[in-house]
Amino acid sequence: MDHLLEHVRSYLDRSLDERIAYIQAPRWIGHRVAMQAHERLAELLARPAALRTRGLMLVGPYANGKTMMAERFAVEHLRAAEQQRVWVVQTREGAGLAHFYGSILQALRAPTSNRRDVGRKAEQIDYLFDRLKPRILIFDEFHNVLRGRTRDVEAVLAFLRRIGRQFDISPVLIGEVAVYDVINQTSEMASRFDLHAAPRWQYDEEFLTLLDSLEAALPLARSSDLSDEKLAREIFRLSEGLIGEIVAVVTAAAIAAVRSGAERITKSDLGQLCYVPLSQRRRAPVRDYLL
Template structure:
């Protein structure tokens, strides 16, 4: 650590953030811009439910799950964390790869063929986009079974509403059949529109149990979350993000959305480093050019 760092106490930071202080400003900024996991209670609860599904005994009608929240509420972060906890690995006999949890993006419209393409692409399987849907289906079923995929996670599943009703129903039927044929749980991530979409298929509605990610309230839990963020941000001076005035400002700017909180703190941290202030306070939050979700929506009109 630098002589400056060694001469000062950095008890407000965790060990990794303290180490980052010894690096250049650009290296610190790169670190701040990289994603990090904060295990707040609701996220741990959702991860626990996913763990239960992963080891659920195989049967024809597997239970499934729908993680529901507003855009930028942290749904994808949870799924990525789960995928990181269950990475693909080579079989002990050397005969291929095991993929415990396959995390894919939903196609922008309800297309069976494009769903299969996304699965094959994520599994690095060779195929032609022009292949017939039946051929892709056979390839998906064969490869997923061979790789012992135990769970399929589909992000942005509400995008199926971008198509006509008949295609929505076909797409939902395809998801149900994938679960039935492979005997695996499926976890969908989406906005509240995803709930509405799933309810159009009574069989899926009974199997997809929703887990809601509400917006954060301006309360003790939110201030505790900010304290966790502060310990991970390599700034020399204590910010006291959990202080009432700063916490209220961040909550107002973020509208209670976890992803927005993270983006605000990244931008404020970079400003604090570049200006030499080395902390995030009300002045810094007022200086950064950050638009709330509502303000961005107004600009799109």
Template sequence: MKHLQLKTKEFVQKATNEERIVACKKFKWIGYTHAKKILNIMDDFLTYPKSHRMPNLLLVGDSNNGKTAILSKFNQLHLAYIDEDTSRLINPVLMIQAPPEPDEKRFYNAILEKLFAPYRTSEKIESRYIRVKNLLIDLKTKVLIIDEIHHVLAGSPMRQRTFLNVIKHLSNDLQIPLICAGTNLAFNAIQSDQQLANRFEPRVLPRWNNDLELKRLLLSFEKLLPLKEESNLIDNNLVTKILALSDGLIGEIAKILELSSIMAIQLGIEKINKSLIDQIDYTPPQNRKRRFIA
């Protein structure tokens, strides 16, 4: 089992088939080149000196192409902790999801809920804002992440402008960087406010192509999949097959490998091949809409 990393190899040697199937379903972080570059940018934000114009990042990409995974990884790397010198709780990174529509109250509620801070439905907007601001100052929050920012477009143009002004105002008051992420519509949401557009550096997560980067990704996956035999996922036939089915989306690639690994264990084949992939219960993203309509 030289194809496996040491930790995975030791697990496979001791685990039952049922345990290995559960392991197949668990999320696997792969630090591919583009993800590492984005994480480095976000890491720089943590030490950026306060100023009237803080750097901001807009992470854009298709659904299921790794945006939330990168944000979650960054968040996990900078979890809340207790300062040993002051015994105070420090929360350097706060990650929330944008409300389903541009609503100021829901935005503040999302932050308060994430911080386990109580609030009353009757509490005025001004009071909520002050509490949110003071909480983030007390917790020494250095970066605010807002995922699914394209939800802004679900409201009227007036509500969109109001919500974007809220985000801008909070960032200005706290003097901390913002990281927003969403589908390609997110770019339109931010671009609708000229001041915000000038402050956000857009970073696009492209779909995967049949190149060296994809082969590196598949090789990394193979080291983590709990299979006893080598699949040689970088074989051109397998690469082409996986890429075509996944439509170049990393979330879909992961799902194909998950389902294939489970079937390989169940059938006792212990490796992924082209014939096995043909047998899994998987509908490519480009076919799902047609299947639903049919």
């Protein structure tokens, strides 16, 4: 059991269902990019008051752990702080200020109505900001608001500028590359936001270390040597360098290993999963059976 973390070893004695539930549970992986993101968020939280606050863009492809980085930071802050200063806003689908303001009100746990009274929502948000005094607002899936009319997008960007000046709030924008493109369209907005990139993983020593960390966290009785060249290359091919897919592939293989009694993951086991990489799913052979 030397390949397992100490607190994971006890799960080997649990029932099959308990072990599978533990394997499926979301888990924090403190890799370099994630820890650096937390450091930059901590700097925003600890900064002195300013009339022109700086924000942060956390940008990268889908399924690459951006949301988990932000939510983990927000939860850690909430556990340690006497007053909540970090709020996560799940940006709603749909264009326009009404949707955007509705996302903020929902995050602040404020009562809302279905009416599209933008002015009233803006007044309510200003009142809540003045009372709650947030320091960081994290807008997850921020690219949702960028699909609307130009004037609506410009109004959202104006809102981000205003909350820094009026309420001393640093906005954090999480999303795909469209967020980076829009913010950098003008020097005014570009000067207000730093970038923290969450790119796809490369096949390198850091990726192999990630696989070792995952193996240590999964209660399999036998060592799988996930960082072995052949096995690691196959996991990288299936996941296409996306950490969400890396975890999904390894999790599926670990569950299969528990159910079969093999208690380890091999390259042939990965082949039996019939796992289709994200970029190939639209053209996967199974699609033809769905027509």
